Amino acid sequence: MVRQADNRQPGVLRSLDWWTILLYIALLSFGWISVCGASYSYGETDIFSLATRSGMQIVWIGTSIMLGFIIVMLDDRFYDTFAYIIYILLVLLLFATIFNPHSIKGSRSWLVLGPLRLQPAEFAKFATALALARFMSVYGYNINQWKQFAATLGIILVPMVCIVLQRETGSALVYLAFFLVFYREGMPGSILFTGVAMVVYFVVGIRFAEVYFDNSIVSIGKFSVLLLIQVFSIGMVWVYCSKRVAWRLLLYYIGLTLVLWFLLKRLPFNVVYVQLAMTVFLVGYLVWEGLGARIRNYYFIALFALGSILFFYGADFIMNNVMEPHQRSRINVLLGLDEDLRGAGYNVHQSEIAIGSGGLEGKGFLNGTQTKLKFVPEQDTDFIFCTVGEEEGFLGSAGVLLLFLLLILRLIYLAERQPFRFGRVYGYCVLSIFLFHVFINVGMVLGLTPVIGIPLPFFSYGGSSLWGFTLLLFIFLRLDAGRNLIRS
Numbered sequence: 020m021v022r023q024a025d026n027r028q029p030g031v032l033r034s035l036d037w038w039t040i041l042l043y044i045a046l047l048s049f050g051w052i053s054v055c056g057a058s059y060s061y062g063e064t065d066i067f068s069l070a071t072r073s074g075m076q077i078v079w080i081g082t083s084i085m086l087g088f089i090i091v092m093l094d095d096r097f098y099d100t101f102a103y104i105i106y107i108l109l110v111l112l113l114f115a116t117i118f119n120p121h122s123i124k125g126s127r128s129w130l131v132l133g134p135l136r137l138q139p140a141e142f143a144k145f146a147t148a149l150a151l152a153r154f155m156s157v158y159g160y161n162i163n164q165w166k167q168f169a170a171t172l173g174i175i176l177v178p179m180v181c182i183v184l185q186r187e188t189g190s191a192l193v194y195l196a197f198f199l200v201f202y203r204e205g206m207p208g209s210i211l212f213t214g215v216a217m218v219v220y221f222v223v224g225i226r227f228a229e230v231y232f233d234n235s236i237v238s239i240g241k242f243s244v245l246l247l248i249q250v251f252s253i254g255m256v257w258v259y260c261s262k263r264v265a266w267r268l269l270l271y272y273i274g275l276t277l278v279l280w281f282l283l284k285r286l287p288f289n290v291v292y293v294q295l296a297m298t299v300f301l302v303g304y305l306v307w308e309g310l311g312a313r314i315r316n317y318y319f320i321a322l323f324a325l326g327s328i329l330f331f332y333g334a335d336f337i338m339n340n341v342m343e344p345h346q347r348s349r350i351n352v353l354l355g356l357d358e359d360l361r362g363a364g365y366n367v368h369q370s371e372i373a374i375g376s377g378g379l380e381g382k383g384f385l386n387g388t389q390t391k392l393k394f395v396p397e398q399d400t401d402f403i404f405c406t407v408g409e410e411e412g413f414l415g416s417a418g419v420l421l422l423f424l425l426l427i428l429r430l431i432y433l434a435e436r437q438p439f440r441f442g443r444v445y446g447y448c449v450l451s452i453f454l455f456h457v458f459i460n461v462g463m464v465l466g467l468t469p470v471i472g473i474p475l476p477f478f479s480y481g482g483s484s485l486w487g488f489t490l491l492l493f494i495f496l497r498l499d500a501g502r503n504l505i506r507s
Contacts, residue, residue: 031091034500036433042426043087043477043492047080049407049419050478052384057399057406058480059385072399072480079482086486087493095501098149098494099156099441106150106174112139113181128187140190141487143178145494148448150174151197155204156441162205171201189471196455200447204440209255213323216251220244220331225338225350236289244331245294246276252301252324259316264308272297298328350469366402367466369395374408374416374465381412399480401472404464423457423476433499442498449495453488 051073058072066073098105112130116139119127130137151174154160162168175194182191195214202211227240249272257265275297279290302321309317338347373389382388387409390398395405408416427450434446453476460475462468474484 031497031500034503035091035496036429036499039426039429039433039492039496042422042429046419046422046426046477047083049422050403050475051076051080053403053406053410053478054399054480056385056387056410057390057403059391076480079485082482083485083489087489087496090490090493091497091500093497095497098445098498099153102149102153106146109139109143109146110177110181113143113178113185117181117184119185128182128185128190136483138190138481138483140178140182140185140187141483142490143182144193144452144487145490147175147178147194147197148445148452148491149494151200151448152441152445155444156439162201163207168201168206187472189473192459192471193452193455193473196451197448199451199454200444203447204444209259209319209323212251213326216247216327217330219247220327221334223247224331224335228335237291241291242294245291245298245328248298248324248327248331249301251327252305252320255320255323256305256317259320260308260314261312268301268304272301295328298324366396366470367463370398370402370405370464371466373398373405377409377412377416379413381408381410381415384410386410397472400474401460401470401479402464403475403478403480404461407478408464419478420457420461423453427454427457430495433495436502437499438502442495442502445498446495449491452491 054076055066055073059066065071067077068074069078116128116130119130128138128140130139151171154171154174155162160167162171175197179191179194182188198206198211198214202208224240224244227243228238230239231237232239232242253265253268253272256268276294279294282290302324305317305321305324309315309321338350369389373387373395376382376389377387385391387406389395389409390406395402398406404416404419407419411418430446430450430453434443434450437443437446456473456476459468459471460473460479463470474481476488477485
């Protein structure tokens with residue numbers, strides 16, 4: 020039996036957060052306008068025709084609203100009870116899709132059912148979020164216990180591996196957003212910091228790998244990364260272990276680095292090898308301190324330093340020997356090593372031109388020249404934000420980003436007011452996925468992040484992504500609507 024403390028049972032529709040639904044409707048509306056602008060060709064007379072992408076997008080929007088209505092009409096306990104079953108079914112579907120004979124643009128992530136094409140990876144996001152919420156809400160769960168943390172990682176790694184095997188790396192990377200949820204639920208900040216450090220190593224190391232100090236054979240990239248590993252490790256000793264030991268290490272390494280700097284231009288050998296030996300010595304010293312002080316944090320920091328070395332040299336090997344040429348080209352373009360305006364950098368270059376041509380107020384609805392003349396590939400899917408910039412200008416682009424910001428802030432508010440961990444974890448899963456999609460998609464259109472081919476929520480053309488985002492959002496709205504109910 021379900022009742023409320025004051026014996027009054029309001030309807031589900033009254034309990035829904037209508038501010039979030041208004042933001043959803045606003046984003047859908049602006050998204051349809053953008054699809055119209057991106058897919059319109061000169062001479063078309065009916066943008067509502069089902070023969071056009073703008074007309075079909077109306078169908079996807081209508082079915083998404085119906086799907087949202089069905090979701091909120093179900094009992095909110097349904098999603099908790101069947102979370103694992105939904106997850107298993109979606110994983111099996113992802114696995115089956117690996118052997119799909121249909122290949123679209125080199126990806127096997129689509130199921131073709133007559134005229135209908137579905138991408139299971141878009142639906143696996145809400146299924147994974149439900150499974151995570153279910154697992155992390157079990158009584159006694161503690162993310163700081165390695166076995167439970169490993170099991171939690173397994174929940175997100177299984178769909179990631181399936182999606183990578185479908186040759187859809189961009190969609191797989193979205194699952195990294197769940198680490199924000201782990202951090203909110205108590206994951207040590209050092210793990211999140213380790214992930215950020217790895218990104219810094221990769222960018223600095225690859226970007227400056229072939230740049231050398233004057234009159235020397237020393238790579239600035241390798242020298243800088245090894246120096247960063249030392250600095251980060253000493254900083255972690257300061258925070259988690261002993262300030263006295265950290266000061267001692269800092270003074271030693273400042274002195275040794277100054278000596279290496281002095282030798283850079285004077286001796287004909289690569290001082291990077293000396294610096295590598297210094298970093299390995301740091302690992303050994305941390306282990307020795309851990310044995311003496313019997314503080315386990317020294318071992319973890321030593322593991323961090325050693326793992327950083329292995330990651331950096333492993334990333335360099337993978338970059339040059341494992342990655343496909345087009346993947347290396349995209350990374351080189353992003354890091355400014357190559358321009359390749361006719362190849363890997365073409366999409367980004369054309370999208371930047373389109374956005375820049377929009378100016379402050381834009382060219383107006385259906386008046387964009389770069390998009391109408393189809394200069395930007397995938398301009399109604401992955402690169403649809405360039406249409407917003409060209410037709411609506413800086414003001415329109417800022418308005419769209421403001422709507423997304425309001426949605427993220429609203430989701431944080433809703434997640435924090437959940438009385439149970441299941442609702443809170445699922446809510447943070449939803450906002451993390453939205454945040455990742457918006458940040459990466461807008462960033463790649465502006466040339467700030469890698470081009471990994473993920474849609475902009477509620478804007479990019481297509482039914483799979485729109486239904487997937489609707490499922491994510493409305494399941495959370497249904498959970499939130501039942502937050503004040505008392506179960507008996």
